[in-house]
Amino acid sequence: MSTAEIADNKWELEASRPPLATTAGILQIVVVAAFACLFVWMLSFALQGIFGAKRDTLADQYGRLTVDGKPPAAPAPH
Incomplete structure (x- = not known):
């Protein structure tokens, strides 16, 4: 091995760290x-x-909303 190759190997070793x-x-x-x-x-x-x-988010409640924006009242018991 020449001196240049040894120096190149040392540089590669140092650069790889x-x-x-x-x-x-x-x-x-x-x-x-x-x-x-x-x-x-x-x-x-x-x-x-x-x-x-x-x-339950507002997007989930969209189908249950009424005109005034409030949920419909629960039906009266029979």
């Missing part, structure tokens, strides 16, 4: 972790909407 001890490396890890947490947080709401308890 992640910069964990630098401020930029730590900041990259923090940013990626923050986006991962944000994704998991949004995914939890999606799963809660799919598998969670059914809630």
Whole structure:
């Protein structure tokens, strides 16, 4: 092996190591972790909407509304 090849191998070895001890490396890890947490947080709401308890919303009440916007009165017992 020539001196140039040895120097090239050392450069490749140094370039393949992640910069964990630098401020930029730590900041990259923090940013990626923050986006991962944000994704998991949004995914939890999606799963809660799919598998969670059914809630009665205004959209569900649309068919039962009357002209004045109030639900119809319950029928009188016979």
